Amino acid sequence: KNQVEQSPQSLIILEGKNCTLQCNYTVSPFSNLRWYKQDTGRGPVSLTIMTFSENTKSNGRYTATLDADTKQSSLHITASQLSDSASYICVVRDTGRRALTFGSGTRLQVQP
Amino acid sequence: DSGVTQTPKHLITATGQRVTLRCSPRSGDLSVYWYQQSLDQGLQFLIQYYNGEERAKGNILERFSAQQFPDLHSELNLSSLELGDSALYFCASSVEVAGAHNEQFFGPGTRLTVL
Numbered sequence: 591k592n593q594v595e596q597s598p599q600s601l602i603i604l605e606g607k608n609c610t611l612q613c614n615y616t617v618s619p620f621s622n623l624r625w626y627k628q629d630t631g632r633g634p635v636s637l638t639i640m641t642f643s644e645n646t647k648s649n650g651r652y653t654a655t656l657d658a659d660t661k662q663s664s665l666h667i668t669a670s671q672l673s674d675s676a677s678y679i680c681v682v683r684d685t686g687r688r689a690l691t692f693g694s695g696t697r698l699q700v701q702p
Numbered sequence: 703d704s705g706v707t708q709t710p711k712h713l714i715t716a717t718g719q720r721v722t723l724r725c726s727p728r729s730g731d732l733s734v735y736w737y738q739q740s741l742d743q744g745l746q747f748l749i750q751y752y753n754g755e756e757r758a759k760g761n762i763l764e765r766f767s768a769q770q771f772p773d774l775h776s777e778l779n780l781s782s783l784e785l786g787d788s789a790l791y792f793c794a795s796s797v798e799v800a801g802a803h804n805e806q807f808f809g810p811g812t813r814l815t816v817l
Contacts, residue, residue: 631811689750691747692745692746695744
C-alpha cells in the first residue's frame, strides 16, 4: 500500500530560525514528489515539485531535497517568518495508478 | 487567487440528503481533481477527471460520484450523507501535459456540514 509519512506532526519555532520537515514514502513506481503549503481553511499552494532525477529544488526560502534511493524528502525553511505558519504537506505521485498519496502534514507555528 | 472556483463556499445539510459541489478549473486546464479533508486530517484524494474522462480513482466512497462536463467544469455528488462526511472538499486543476510536472492549483474549497 502506498504511504507517505511526515514528521514531526507539529513544530513551533521562533521567527528568524530555520527548520527542516521530513517526508518518507513507500509509493511505487515513483513519478514525482511535491511539497505544498496550506493555510488553515484554504487550499494548498505548491512550493516545489521534484522528479526522480532531481535532488534539490529551491523556491525562495524553501529548499526541498529528494533521495529516491532511501525514499526520503525534506523541506528546509530558512529565516522563518510569521507568515510561514501553516501546514506543510508532502505528496507523492505514482506512475501506475497516476494517483496522489498525501502525507498528513506538519503543522508549523512561527512565534515572534 | 488560483483561478479555480468552487461553489458553494459553505453547505449545511442533514443526514441522508444529497448535495452537489461544483468546480470550474483554470482556463486551459483539462484535468480536475477532487479531495476531501476532514477536520484536522490530511487531504484524501478522491478522483481525477481528464477532458471528460475518469483518469484516476482514490478513496472515493460508492455513495460519491463525480463527472466532468464538455465545458470542463466538474461536479461532485455526495448522496446518503452521513455525519462523517462533514469536511472541506477541495477541487484542483492542472494542464496534464505528458512528461510535464503538471502542478495542481487548488480552489478555495467547499465546507460541508452534515447535521
